[in-house]
Amino acid sequence: MDGGSASAAVPPPVPSKLAFILKKALLSAFVAFALFLLMIGIRTEAGPDGQLIYWTRVGELAAIVGAVFLGSILVELWRARSGRIDFSARMPAPLLSTLLSLRRAATPALLGFAFLVPVIFYDQRYLLDLGILVLTYVMLGWGLNIVVGLAGLLDLGYVAFYAVGAYSYALLATTFGLSFWICLPVAGILAAFWGVLLGFPVLRLRGDYLAIVTLAFGEIIRLVLINWQSLTGGPNGITGIPRPTFFGLPFTAQDDGFAARFGLEFSAIHRIVFLYYLILLLALLTNWVTIRLRRLPIGRAWEALREDEVACRSLGINTTTTKLTAFATGAMFGGFAGAFFATRQGFISPESFSFVESAFVLAIVVLGGLGSQLGVALSALVMIGGFELFRGFDQYRMLVFGLAMVLLMVWRPRGLVGHRAPTLFLGDQRTTISASLVKEGHG
Amino acid sequence: MDYFIQQLINGIALGSIYGLIAIGYTMVYGIIGMINFAHGDVFMIGGFIAMIAFLVLVSLGLTAVPLILFFVLLIAMATTALYGWTIERIAYRPLRQSFRLAPMLSAIGMSFVLSNFAQVSQGAKVKALPPIVPGGFTLSDRAGFAVQLSYVQIIVVVTTVVLLGIFSFLVARTRLGRDMRACEQDQTMAALLGVDTDRTISMTFVIGAALAAVAGIMYLLYYGLVDFFMGFVAGIKAFTAAVLGGIGSLPGAMLGGLAIGLIETFWSAYFSIQYKDVAAFSILIVVLIFLPTGILGRPEIEKV
Numbered sequence: 001m002d003g004g005s006a007s008a009a010v011p012p013p014v015p016s017k018l019a020f021i022l023k024k025a026l027l028s029a030f031v032a033f034a035l036f037l038l039m040i041g042i043r044t045e046a047g048p049d050g051q052l053i054y055w056t057r058v059g060e061l062a063a064i065v066g067a068v069f070l071g072s073i074l075v076e077l078w079r080a081r082s083g084r085i086d087f088s089a090r091m092p093a094p095l096l097s098t099l100l101s102l103r104r105a106a107t108p109a110l111l112g113f114a115f116l117v118p119v120i121f122y123d124q125r126y127l128l129d130l131g132i133l134v135l136t137y138v139m140l141g142w143g144l145n146i147v148v149g150l151a152g153l154l155d156l157g158y159v160a161f162y163a164v165g166a167y168s169y170a171l172l173a174t175t176f177g178l179s180f181w182i183c184l185p186v187a188g189i190l191a192a193f194w195g196v197l198l199g200f201p202v203l204r205l206r207g208d209y210l211a212i213v214t215l216a217f218g219e220i221i222r223l224v225l226i227n228w229q230s231l232t233g234g235p236n237g238i239t240g241i242p243r244p245t246f247f248g249l250p251f252t253a254q255d256d257g258f259a260a261r262f263g264l265e266f267s268a269i270h271r272i273v274f275l276y277y278l279i280l281l282l283a284l285l286t287n288w289v290t291i292r293l294r295r296l297p298i299g300r301a302w303e304a305l306r307e308d309e310v311a312c313r314s315l316g317i318n319t320t321t322t323k324l325t326a327f328a329t330g331a332m333f334g335g336f337a338g339a340f341f342a343t344r345q346g347f348i349s350p351e352s353f354s355f356v357e358s359a360f361v362l363a364i365v366v367l368g369g370l371g372s373q374l375g376v377a378l379s380a381l382v383m384i385g386g387f388e389l390f391r392g393f394d395q396y397r398m399l400v401f402g403l404a405m406v407l408l409m410v411w412r413p414r415g416l417v418g419h420r421a422p423t424l425f426l427g428d429q430r431t432t433i434s435a436s437l438v439k440e441g442h443g
Numbered sequence: 444m445d446y447f448i449q450q451l452i453n454g455i456a457l458g459s460i461y462g463l464i465a466i467g468y469t470m471v472y473g474i475i476g477m478i479n480f481a482h483g484d485v486f487m488i489g490g491f492i493a494m495i496a497f498l499v500l501v502s503l504g505l506t507a508v509p510l511i512l513f514f515v516l517l518i519a520m521a522t523t524a525l526y527g528w529t530i531e532r533i534a535y536r537p538l539r540q541s542f543r544l545a546p547m548l549s550a551i552g553m554s555f556v557l558s559n560f561a562q563v564s565q566g567a568k569v570k571a572l573p574p575i576v577p578g579g580f581t582l583s584d585r586a587g588f589a590v591q592l593s594y595v596q597i598i599v600v601v602t603t604v605v606l607l608g609i610f611s612f613l614v615a616r617t618r619l620g621r622d623m624r625a626c627e628q629d630q631t632m633a634a635l636l637g638v639d640t641d642r643t644i645s646m647t648f649v650i651g652a653a654l655a656a657v658a659g660i661m662y663l664l665y666y667g668l669v670d671f672f673m674g675f676v677a678g679i680k681a682f683t684a685a686v687l688g689g690i691g692s693l694p695g696a697m698l699g700g701l702a703i704g705l706i707e708t709f710w711s712a713y714f715s716i717q718y719k720d721v722a723a724f725s726i727l728i729v730v731l732i733f734l735p736t737g738i739l740g741r742p743e744i745e746k747v
Contacts, residue, residue: 051573209731212682220724223718359551405548405549405555
């Protein structure tokens, strides 16, 4: 008691804020100098006779150290000013309620916009292509969400199923001439089969052991695709994959083409618009199936598995089938997306199915707030859109993307949309659950 | 038989490099339970810094190879350790109390940052050095097949053994090692008993990165080249080694590293070189089916 009041009476001398900030900035600059002295200060390259030569880059080194110094000052100033602000507490109540109702309107608005994109941007092929890309990742995100977000099984090799779907369609279409509409379900079934195949050995594994096995599985699939030259064409991939048809009508300028049959003037954009609606419908199918499954016993079992595996087992839930169905369902949608990817590109190679893709999709799911359907869609839009913005800075693109990933995670570890709709509710009390109450699972 | 012995030597040298990287994974995992995906790229940065330091030292007029190696080791270990410290500070510390996936994704992001930083700052081409320590012993020369034990292989294995000894001493006998083991068991309790957990975790990253730098130098000596993409493959294999040995266990990491090195070498020697990585990963999966926590890992006891 005495000690407490004594220390309260004599407050410790407050160090000068400016001096503190300067000291910290100087320290950061020094660390930056040590880090970049060799990596940036010196540039190496193979000389004309094959020997490595080097030259110094003092200017670049000075610039980056200076930038770190100034940046550190800015960060410290910003921290000193803002501290921790609770934005919702500062906002006036009416504004807050408007924002909340806006949030409720976000899903229908986004959906309406997604349907109208080809109408609004009919002439802009670039935007349509971008839309197709975003929707592909939305679909992959929703598919992986079943495994990671609902069942809580950490899958680092999701791209393997994407690859299985893509190669299934490509091989079936190029060797047997089967149409896209027959191959699509086959690709999904094959991917689901591979999902079960992966699921079996990992049933007993938990946490990071599961993570590394799924990662290894993804790498095995990729390596086999590269090396099994007689089947997959090796690193050169498969070319000449047939384009999709409008239920049998090809998108060509011929008389039996789509345009001629419907009395339209031929335009290459028809095919793009068709692809856009195709992936939109596939993505919405994924979403719809996920939402429905969540209300079925199997979906409840997935979520129960994520929350507590031991409790799950003691209540008589068969964890084996629960895990396997989660893997299979997630993989199936990955396979659909893969088949779509193959028909859209017309060309596939193992390069498209590297670990980076898996990390990309996982980042979309986690950033979307694990299990939130809207969040996954939004974060796919943000990530792919942001990635496109840097198209001009080719070399720096992945660098910026990596930095953004780190900063976003530090800023919002629980994802952009930090809440989710409950599966069960009483009467009209449709409150949302904060993401921090949801477990991530051990699997 | 001679062929077998040769492959054994090659496999052990390669396995030592994997083991050194795997120790970094296993230590970080042991202490904060997180997969440090950026560790493979820290290894790559270590290789790059060693390569640059080597070039600069040679052009400054140093000629004695042991002296050059000593300075390269010093510079690369210090700088790479600083990389490890900075990465922990920026990307992992703010997420310490967060859920498991957040630091993992942050680490994946950091891995992209590091490999692309190396690509942007040093160019995408493979950087090859002439052999720094050429030559070796010829153990036997029968029927036209010579079993070679190169000096580099001796350096790699000896360095690994010495470092492993120093490191085991550090963990078993020093104050820092005790703090690390305390944090591993219960971070909150360790903090209550006066262990500076932040500092201890930082030191774990520093040591892990320094060992990765050594692995980078060994790789540079052994293969004579570095490129910005080597961190990914080496990182995955080293992580596989750590898991195979039982993640969190130091001898396990070394054992796993040796196992992966040997599997890879023998597979390339007797079967096909293209599928060596497939073999390593498949054996990982098979081992984990029967030993779900690796060879030396402790089973996770779950309290209900």
